[in-house]
Amino acid sequence: MLTRALATLRAAVLNRDREVPSAREPDRARLDLRLAGAALLGWLVVLGLARAGTGVSLSAAKFCCGAALVLAGWLVLRRRRGKQLGLFAGTALLLACLLGLLSLVTGVRLAERLSGPIAQAIETEAYVSVELQALSDAARSRTPSRFGGERYLVSARIVSAAGGGRQFEAATPVLVLGDAAWKSVRYADRIRTAGTLTASEPGSAEQALLNASAAPAVTGTPASAEAINRIRSGFITMTRPLPEDARGLLPGMAFGDREQQSDELADAMRRTGLTHLLAVSGANCSYLLGFVYLLAQSCRLPRWSAAVCGVAALAGFVMLVRPEPSVLRAAVMGAVGVAALLTGRRRASLTFLSVAVLLLLAADPWLAGEYSFVLSVLATLGLVLFGSRCSEWLQRWLPKPLAVAMAVPIAAQVFCTPVLVLLRPELALYSIPANILAAPVVPIITVTAMAALGLLPLLPLVAGSLVFAAGLPTLWVAWIARTFSELPFAAMPWLQGGAGFLAAAAAGGGALLALGLASKWKTQGEGLSAVAGRARFVLRPRGDVRSANSSARRPGRRTAQGPALRAGRRNDAARLVAWTLAPALVVGSLAGWLGARPSAISSADRWDVAACDVGQGDGIVVRTGPSSAMVIDAGPEPGLMDACLDALGIERVGTLVLTHMHLDHYGGMAGVFDGREVGSVLFGSAKPDLPKEVDTELRRRGITPERGTAGRHGTEGYASWNVLWPTKAGKGGNENDSSIVLLVEVRTEGGAALRLLLTGDLESEAGGAMLRGLGGQTPVVDLLKVSHHGARNGGTEMIERLQPRAALISVGRDNDYGHPAPEILSALSRHQIPAFRTDEIGTVLLELRAGSLVVTGLP
Missing domain, CATH: 1.20.120 (Four Helix Bundle (Hemerythrin (Met), subunit A))
Structure with missing residues (x-):
């Protein structure tokens, strides 16, 4: 016995650097992936069923429930016969039950959304008067309204509606698109308004879009929600003495309000991977729970008491921030993440995460298609699987506090980056160091701000002091964001x-x-x-390794x-x-x-808009991503357009707009398609049918073109666009006057917006009609593409009314038409509007840099 004990001790001493301490054994335990696999399968099923419809969902529920009953009966028979149940049978029964439950919930919720006349109203795009309950605060959209004003988005649920001569009840979630009058809408407000319903994309969290044509009339707000609104408004008021960056960041870091933040700071936060700090995420809940846990531990409270305190604090946080679906999801994920880090037990934490995913999907099946939910789960999964292990790895080289601080952003970033590049094809190269530097102050800001929110109704003076104390550290976060965002390759394509x-x-x-x-x-x-x-x-000359105490290994020793x-x-x-x-x-x-x-233009030669030199014609390119763009017209020849897009490094065209059916605008269309993916085609024409060559080319590419009329809008990467002309009433007659007129806004690297108006070949009379149709809401334009290559019939009214900062003229050298006309050039000179011409510069590259338009030519 003594000999065996000594041998065991000797082995332990010799191998102690390679063995895992017993305290870490739970983390090294083999993961039970069965429930995780069930959660992943359930997620995929819900994602598909939410797009498939009510009938498919209920049929899937029947099938899964039937399969579960058959499996349960078979297992009962095997048990009565004394046979073992087996792992596979039990797992199959669990999957059948879970999938049946999720399918049933999805089907019932889909049927509830479209119950009654509301389904027909959405299908026919009816104009309705509705009573809504707001499910979120109004958020400013980065896509402007048709007339250039601000647009606000509100998630809401239709409670009742009236349309087509009847009134009915509903329970349909909608996304409201409203003007600046909607800015004051808050969570839980009861609102009356009117507008046009439009079906949303399949699988969207909202069943329809409501384009509001009337200002919101708030008819009531629950007392609890009103109290929370007052607290939040009071908090924002208390931030006014703080510096500008602190005023912009603190409400976002406290309860997700980004409306106070400047576009420039928002862009810097995005480029450094710090945007998540301004959303109510699992991190906020994690910091709060961690603080409560440490406080309870310092007071020597038992573990169950600490858990109760944590749950109470989390419940208060959710009520103050508002129990929106995203907040509830963040609370659940934050609790799971804290459990993973505090216990170090990956096996149990993975099970908790899987259960949390299944419960959240059962509560709201449309979370399955939301990127915020995907990113939240992936970040938590990173902490569960690699948080503690990554910290252990880093501790081989770094002090423990620094290793722990680095492990959290590394684990979360590795898991989230693949999804983030789907949303925006760039990498925040300095995200990890920026998050590490910001990490020490983020918990202080979060906890102090939450304490201020809690004390504001009772002790406003103390709350004001806490607001000031929480606001000062946000300046450190702003400094990090601005500093790192200005480094080379901060947002690497x-x-x-x-x-x-x-x-x-x-x-x-x-x-x-x-x-x-x-x-x-x-x-x-x-x-x-x-x-x-x-x-x-010792090392012998011949290379054999032996002990210094003996020249040869003794047998049996x-x-x-x-x-x-x-x-x-x-x-x-x-x-x-x-x-x-x-x-x-x-x-x-x-x-x-x-x-x-890009293949030909280096990263230093930045551009936002390009006018390709295609001779006598138009070929405008609006950048929407590192290698993607919108193309407006394609010039007269495919080769010229193809060469220009190659030089610009464009590999994908989201939308090709053919403003009208004249050869100098559509003749080079095949060059746009050459070696590139084209998403959709929008066209304008006075005729009911397309020219034969255009129709043949689009059919060959498998694209169904859509006619562009006023009111159509969209967003692609950095750019958003609105069609201002032609209206349905103005369609027909002159082909030039049927040109699509686009108002485009491009978000630049500095966060500013470059707004341009692209007018095709619109002539003066139709141009005046378009401007009059805008009423008093004349859009603010940085760059005007002068109509019809600067021809006299384009007129000068648009130049005089819009007063753009610069003008762009796409025109061929030595053309026979006399373009641009002296009258047009004289009007531009009279109003001191610089004009950039493709016949003089070649391909024109324009960029909005530090508030100024920078113009260069393509080398």
């Missing part, structure tokens, strides 16, 4: 779509593997050195040579894998970056 997703996933996974292998390599190397020192190894050699072999294997993985990681990252870079 990346591949778009599925290729970008895979490249980002490969790069992130490779980075984690490399970190883990490097940590293991270092640990094993230290262990080998320690063993060598204890055994006093164990030495440290075996463990040392095994450690050496593992060390060499880890080194081999690391050296094999490193090039793959570098190549994958470079592929994702270089694949997004």
Whole structure:
């Protein structure tokens, strides 16, 4: 017995650097992936059923429930016969029950949404008077209204509606699009208004869009919601003495209100990966729960008391921030994330996360298609799977506090980046260091701000002091955002779509593997050195390793040579894998970056709008992403347009707009399609049918074109657009007067907006009619594309009314038409509007930089 104990002790001493301490054994336990697999499968099923419709969902529920009953009966029979149930049968029964429940909930909720006459009203795009209950505060949209004014979005639920001569009740979620009058709408307000219903995309959280044509009339607000509104308004009022950046950031970091934030600061936060700090996320809940847990622990409260305090604090937070679906989701995910970090038990935390996902999907099936939900789950999953382990790896080189601070953003960023590049094809290169630097003050800001919100009704003076104390650290966050956003490659271009997703996933996974292998390599190397020192190894001239106390190994006697050699072999294997993985990681990252870079224009030659030199014609390109754009007209020849898009590095065209059916605007259409993906085609024409060559080309490409009329709008990457002309009443007659007129807004790197009006070949009379149709809401325009290549029949009214900062004339050199006409150039000169011409500059590149229009030519 004594000999065996000594041998065990000796083995433990020799291997102590490679063995895992018993305290970490729960984290090393094998993960139970069954419930996680069920949650993932349930997520995919709900995502599909929410798009499929009520009938499919209820049929799926019947099938799953029937399968569950059959499996349950079979398992009962096996149990009565004394046979083991088996793991597979139990898992199958669990899956059938879960999928049946989710399918049933989705089907019932879909039927509830479209119950009654509301379904027909949405289908026919009816004009209705409605009573709504707001489910969110009004949020300013980055897409302007048709007339250039601000647009506000409100998530709401229709309670009752009237249309077509009847009044009916409903329970249909809608997204309200309103003007500046909707700015004051708050959560839980009861509102009366009117507007046109339009079906939303399948699977959307809202069943329809309501284009409000009337100002909101608030008929009532619940007392509890009104009290919370007063607290939030009082908090914002107390931030007014603070510096501008603090006023913009503090309400967002406290309860998700971004309306006080400037566009410039918002862009800096985005480019440094700090935007998540301004949304009510799991991080806010995590900080609050962590603070309550540490406070309870310092007071020596038992664990159950600490848990009760945490739940109470979280419930108060949800009530103050408002129990919107996103807030409830953040609370659940934050609680799971804190449990993962505090317990260090990945197995239990993964189970909690899976249960949380299933419960949230059962409560709101449309969360399955929301990017915010996806990112929240992925960030929590990163903390659950790699939070504590990544911290352990980093502690091989760094002090523990710094390692813990770095582990959280690394784990979350690696899991979220593949989805983030789908939303915007760029990488926030300095996200991890920016988050690390901001991390020390974020919990202070969050907890102090929440304390101020809680004390504001009772002790306003104390609350004011806390607001000031919470606001000052936000200046540090703003400084980090502004400083890092100005560094080179702060927002590094990346591949778009599925290729970008895979490249980002490969790069992130490779980075984690490399970190883990490097940590293991270092640990094993230290262990080998320690063993060598204890055994006093010497190196013989012939290379054989022996103990200094004996010249040969004695039969039957164990030495440290075996463990040392095994450690050496593992060390060499880890080194081999690391050296094999490193090039793959570098190549994958470079592929994702270089694949997004323009081919001919370097990253220093930035541009927002380009006018291609296509001769006597139009070919305007509006940048919507690193390698994507909107194209408005295609010039007379395919080769010229193709060459211009190649030089600009454009690989994808989201929307091709053919303003009207004249050859100098559609003749080069095939050049746009050459080697590029084109999403949709919008056209204008006075005739009912397209020219044969246009129709043939679009059919060959499998694209169904849509006629552009006033009121159509859309958003693509950096750009948003609105069609101002032609109206349905003005359609027909002159082909030039049927030109599509687009008001386009491009968000630039600095966060400012470049607004341009593209007028096709609109002539003076139709141009005047369009301006009169806008009423008194004449849009503010930075750049005007002068109509009809500067022809005399374009008139000067648009120039005089709009007073743009600059004008663009797309015209051919030495053309036979006398374009641009002296009258047009004289009007521009008279109003001191600089004109940029393709016949003089060639392809014109325009960029809004630091508030000024910078114009260059394509080299």
